[in-house]
Amino acid sequence: MKIFFRVIVFSVLTIVLYMLFATQYIPPINPAPPPKEEALNLGAMTMPQFIALGEKIFNGKGTCTLCHNPVVKRAPLLESVAVRANERLKDPRYKGKAKNPADYIEESMREPSAYVVAGFGVTGTNDTVSPMPVITAGAIGLNDVEVKAVVAYLLQLGGAEIPFEVPRGQPVAEKKEGQAAAPAKTGAEVVKKYGCGGCHKIAGEAGAIGPDLTKIGAKRNVEYLRRAVLDPDADIAQGFPGGMMPKDFGDKMTAGEFKLLVEFLAKSK
Ligand code: HEC
Ligand code: HEC
Structure with missing residues (x-):
């Protein structure tokens, strides 16, 4: 019995020592896989989390900061767009259908030429054509939920009210990066x-x-x-x-x- 007990203690000690050695000294063989885009779980999401999601899309996948940043000055800064929106809507040059800042921001992303900020239009079009890509199409291709999240982020950035709830129950057709569409043929x-x-x-x-x-x-x-x-x-x-x-x-x-x-x-x- 005594010998049996000793064998057990010896085995356990060996295992513990080996584990210590392994975690301390052996570098991990497999580097961590690149982070997958987390699935959107809207059911449990609070508005602050939805806004944080919008911020992440704004700075990442949405590519907004490629143009909207203080260094390149190729597009207006968006910190206070939620406040400016009311003036945009009253401008005789405004051609869209929005009635409030939330809709204006969303429209800016879906139909950039509905209103072109003076001085930022495509050269030679007298500010009637926006150089901004349609955010819901092409390589950026944000879905409806992602667009709403960015709108919520920009509204809160400008200190404006968010007139909608987290869009629960809406289908989130997650596009996986890289397999967005079939390979182009031309x-x-x-x-x-x-x-x-x-x-x-x-x-x-x-x-x-x-x-x-x-x-x-x-x-x-x-x-x-x-x-x-x-x-x-x-x-x-x-x-x-x-x-x-x-x-x-x-x-x-x-x-x-x-x-x-x-x-x-x-x-x-
Ligand atoms: C390729 C450059 C480019 C990218 C990328 C881009 N924008 Fe723009 N955006 C512009 C330019 C230029 C304007 C000004 C012309 C206009 O009004 O359409 C503009 C205008 C806007 C406006 C209206 C601003 C105002 O003062 O009325 C909003 C809102 C906006 N963008 C949001 C976004 C968001 C959100 C994204 C990312 C999802 C984005 N943009 C990505 C170039 C870009
Ligand atoms: C967000 C804006 C943006 C997008 C999107 C973009 N480019 Fe560019 N591209 C630029 C800018 C700005 C330059 C000039 C600065 C430089 O050379 O990097 C440039 C330069 C180039 C040049 C070099 C031109 C020269 O005369 O040296 C080529 C070629 C080019 N882009 C091809 C492409 C292709 C193809 C795509 C799409 C797969 C693309 N670009 C998407 C902004 C963009």
Whole structure:
């Protein structure tokens, strides 16, 4: 019995020592997997949590801060848009249907040209066409719940009342990153899918934040074009802000899409 007891104590000690050693000295073999986008559990969400979600989308997936930030000055700052909204709605240039700040902000995201802030329109359109991409389409593609969360965030940022509840019971058709849609089949489709037209004049779209790409193939070689899409800060086109073009197209596109895109750009002469 005594021997049996000793064996047990010895085994337990060995295991404990081994565990200590393992946690202390052996580095983990598998690095933590990249964080998955957490599923939206709206059922249990409070308004403050919904607002926090909106802030996260605003700074991340929504790509809003690419343009709306104090450094590049390519778009108005949005800290007090909830307050300004009332003046926008009274402006004779306003062409939308919104009746309150919440609807104005939502409309700005879905139909950017319903009101174009003076001085920020696409050059040559006399502030009738907005360079801002439609946030619910293309590569950004926010769903209805995500749009509402961003609206709630901007309302609270401006100290305005939030005239709606957390949209519980609404279907959240979660789009998984990267598998948003079937792979594009032509270069022009790639341009549409990834929202290049939000910033560039290309494939019938009229973005005005980055350089006009309609004749880019005459100006730049294939090597340059590949690098310009994968590593936008490697060369900064003269007269344009660096650090603005998204740097993750290489992770998001399929290899086939990337090839089609570069061929399309090279052929644009
Ligand atoms: C590619 C650049 C770009 C991106 C990305 C962008 N915006 Fe804009 N946005 C603009 C520009 C330029 C304007 C001013 C022209 C106009 O009124 O449409 C604007 C205007 C607005 C306005 C109206 C501002 C006002 O003072 O009336 C709101 C609200 C807005 N954006 C919200 C957003 C949100 C939310 C996102 C992210 C989900 C976003 N924007 C992403 C460029 C952008
Ligand atoms: C949020 C705005 C934005 C989006 C979206 C964007 N770009 Fe750009 N892009 C820019 C800016 C600004 C520049 C100029 C600064 C630089 O060279 O990085 C640029 C530069 C480029 C250049 C180099 C042009 C030259 O003459 O050197 C190419 C090519 C290009 N973009 C292609 C694309 C393609 C293709 C897409 C879509 C897959 C895209 N861009 C999406 C803003 C954007």
